[in-house]
Amino acid sequence: MTNAVEVRGLTKTYGSVKAVDDVSFTIGERKIYGLLGRNGAGKTTIMHLITAQLFPTKGELKVFGEAPYENNAVLSRVCFIKESQKYPDTFRIADVLELCASFFPNWDRDYAYSLLDEFRLPVRRRVKKLSRGMLSSVGIIVGLASRAPLTIFDEPYLGLDAVARSLFYDRLLEDYAEHPRTIVLSTHLIDEVSRILEHVLVMDGGRLLLDEDADALRGRAFTAVGPAAAVEAFVSGRQVLSRESLGGILSAVVIGPIDAEVRRRAEELALELAPVSLQQLIVHMTGEKSGRKAAHAQ
Amino acid sequence: MDSSFDDSRPIFVQIAERIEDDILQGHLPEESQVPSTNQFASFYQINPATAAKGVNMLVDQGILYKKRGIGMFVAKGAREKLLEKRKAQFYTQHVAAIVREARKLGITARQLAEMILKGEDSQ
Amino acid sequence: MNRISGVIRMHTRVVVQWMMVPWIILLFAFGINYLISASVADSEPFNSGGLASLFVWMLAISATALTQTFPFALGLSVRRTDFFLGTAAMIGLVSVFSAVLLFLLSLAESEWAGGWGTHFTFFTFPFMTDLSMISRFGIFFIAILHCCFLGIFLASLYCRFGRNGLFVFFGCVFLALSALSVAATTFGWWLGIFNWLGEHLADLALWAALLTAVYILASYGLLRRSTV
Numbered sequence: 001m002t003n004a005v006e007v008r009g010l011t012k013t014y015g016s017v018k019a020v021d022d023v024s025f026t027i028g029e030r031k032i033y034g035l036l037g038r039n040g041a042g043k044t045t046i047m048h049l050i051t052a053q054l055f056p057t058k059g060e061l062k063v064f065g066e067a068p069y070e071n072n073a074v075l076s077r078v079c080f081i082k083e084s085q086k087y088p089d090t091f092r093i094a095d096v097l098e099l100c101a102s103f104f105p106n107w108d109r110d111y112a113y114s115l116l117d118e119f120r121l122p123v124r125r126r127v128k129k130l131s132r133g134m135l136s137s138v139g140i141i142v143g144l145a146s147r148a149p150l151t152i153f154d155e156p157y158l159g160l161d162a163v164a165r166s167l168f169y170d171r172l173l174e175d176y177a178e179h180p181r182t183i184v185l186s187t188h189l190i191d192e193v194s195r196i197l198e199h200v201l202v203m204d205g206g207r208l209l210l211d212e213d214a215d216a217l218r219g220r221a222f223t224a225v226g227p228a229a230a231v232e233a234f235v236s237g238r239q240v241l242s243r244e245s246l247g248g249i250l251s252a253v254v255i256g257p258i259d260a261e262v263r264r265r266a267e268e269l270a271l272e273l274a275p276v277s278l279q280q281l282i283v284h285m286t287g288e289k290s291g292r293k294a295a296h297a298q
Numbered sequence: 299m300d301s302s303f304d305d306s307r308p309i310f311v312q313i314a315e316r317i318e319d320d321i322l323q324g325h326l327p328e329e330s331q332v333p334s335t336n337q338f339a340s341f342y343q344i345n346p347a348t349a350a351k352g353v354n355m356l357v358d359q360g361i362l363y364k365k366r367g368i369g370m371f372v373a374k375g376a377r378e379k380l381l382e383k384r385k386a387q388f389y390t391q392h393v394a395a396i397v398r399e400a401r402k403l404g405i406t407a408r409q410l411a412e413m414i415l416k417g418e419d420s421q
Numbered sequence: 422m423n424r425i426s427g428v429i430r431m432h433t434r435v436v437v438q439w440m441m442v443p444w445i446i447l448l449f450a451f452g453i454n455y456l457i458s459a460s461v462a463d464s465e466p467f468n469s470g471g472l473a474s475l476f477v478w479m480l481a482i483s484a485t486a487l488t489q490t491f492p493f494a495l496g497l498s499v500r501r502t503d504f505f506l507g508t509a510a511m512i513g514l515v516s517v518f519s520a521v522l523l524f525l526l527s528l529a530e531s532e533w534a535g536g537w538g539t540h541f542t543f544f545t546f547p548f549m550t551d552l553s554m555i556s557r558f559g560i561f562f563i564a565i566l567h568c569c570f571l572g573i574f575l576a577s578l579y580c581r582f583g584r585n586g587l588f589v590f591f592g593c594v595f596l597a598l599s600a601l602s603v604a605a606t607t608f609g610w611w612l613g614i615f616n617w618l619g620e621h622l623a624d625l626a627l628w629a630a631l632l633t634a635v636y637i638l639a640s641y642g643l644l645r646r647s648t649v
Binding site: 053054070075080090091099100102 | 423424426427430431434435489490492493495496497498499500501502503645646648649
Binding site: 031032166169170173174176177195196197198214215216218219222257258260263267275276277278 | 303304305306307308309310336339340342343344345346347348351390395398402
């Protein structure tokens with residue numbers, strides 16, 4: 001089975017800035033991946049590199065086993081829905097959808113139009129005149145109806161309300177179940193999306209921080225809160241991701257699962273324990289001194 | 299449907315637990331069909347592979363079995379198996395914590411026993 | 422092939438702009454010329470060169486079409502090569518169509534209607550009556566093709582190097598032309614240049630064809646390295 005994407009030592013520099021810094025990973029077939037991280041972490045750059053819309057400075061990049069640049073065998077199997085997609089001025093939604101049939105071999109017109117209804121989009125309206133949420137919906141519809149073997153969504157729900165987002169997850173999971181393919185979701189709304197993800201790639205400052213199974217990251221860390229001295233006693237010998245204090249109370253994020261031993265010790269010291277969600281974990285890891293923390297978290 | 303999952307444990311474990319709860323409470327009798335992994339995925343808005351992992355874990359434990367071409371069914375004797383498992387876990391998961399908390403508050407073992415009996419009566 | 426025809430279809434959505442606007446502008450220019458020549462009686466036949474407006478607009482529209490559709494096409498996973506071929510094909514079609522129209526109008530002016538009742542010409546130039554029909558059509562075709570691809574070239578420059586690239590390019594061209602102009606004035610070349618032009622107007626078509634080929638190759642090269 002060829003991997004959808006194989007990247008080795010990928011680097012993209014702009015002058016002295018390393019937007020992507022020596023990144024290596026593999027994206028396998030028929031899985032839902034999350035490409036997570038803060039704004040400016042390099043996620044969008046990586047996605048542009050994968051789809052040959054940007055050129056790497058260094059490193060190897062293969063999509064479906066081949067170089068993607070000017071390669072129809074690869075490009076016709078990729079659909080990249082970007083946050084900043086530009087449409088020609090006079091184009092209406094209907095025009096966009098009709099054109100998609102020429103470029104996506106698996107395009108399902110009926111499915112696209114049924115999604116149009118569900119997202120309540122005005123077919124005849126010009127794309128320029130759409131609200132931010134409607135524009136995102138158009139992107140989602142194109143991405144889903146393209147049924148491309150590699151579908152990449154970059155911040156697909158800017159401007160979408162919670163109902164529309166939930167609709168997106170529903171349709172995504174439904175169509176993914178019926179037509180399995182590789183989907184990459186890039187977002188900073190991590191918790192909402194974390195249950196859909198099978199595998200997670202976290203980027204920070206151009207580097208790859210985490211490349212792991214989503215489930216394995218649950219329970220990777222927990223918070224211990226209590227009087228400062230007690231917390232310090234608790235965390236001695238453990239890896240600490242971050243500390244926050246308020247008055248005499250200290251809150252520490254600790255690497256490790258909440259097992260029976262941890263619970264017992266916390267009770268002894270009268271500390272409160274709480275799980276750390278994927279979003280919080282990433283937030284803590286991509287704060288200051290991220291490099292050191294990342295090493296601890298793996 | 300947007301039910302919340304515990305952040306500290308893998309989702310597939312929690313899916314398995316929900317199925318177990320349904321079996322224990324009688325919502326899923328033996329030999330009845332369990333929803334498909336895609337149905338679980340869509341209902342809880344989770345990845346189908348995660349749902350599949352949870353279901354397969356129960357298959358491995360003999361709680362569920364697969365009828366080819368049809369789907370997953372609750373195995374005979376599943377409920378008994380689960381009752382035993384949960385009873386064995388009952389002490390470590392629930393009782394130990396109560397005992398510790400009682401000790402912390404200075405409640406004696408006898409007072410604790412009385413509380414339990416009172417609780418039984420009022421349920 | 423499907424993808425190239427898809428690009429052509431992409432452009433046909435914009436074709437109303439491509440085709441209608443320049444001709445409407447042309448109609449106005451023609452109308453103004455007619456009015457002026459009708460009100461100024463008894464003078465020599467003249468050609469104000471109003472036809473140039475068509476060519477300028479074709480240039481502008483070609484450039485806009487490219488800058489509008491290039492990011493969109495890349496977003497639909499289209500190869501730069503396919504995009505270029507589709508765009509070039511569209512331009513070819515539009516050029517043929519426009520050239521045929523101009524040719525017919527020019528024929529109407531010089532052969533059939535005997536002018537428009539006044540002594541100005543709009544669609545023909547003095548040297549054209551000496552040429553064959555095919556040559557006349559060819560000149561129109563090359564002229565339109567040249568302007569369209571010049572527009573494409575400038576737009577490709579913009580796609581590759583952005584606004585700064587355009588500034589640098591025009592800056593260099595301006596400098597070069599200024600230098601030439603100064604030299605021509607200093608060395609008295611102007612008379613010779615005008616004479617040569619007057620005699621070799623038809624040859625300009627060949628030069629234009631050559632330039633067009635240069636624009637085509639350069640645009641392709643620029644687009645291949647462009648990013649969005």
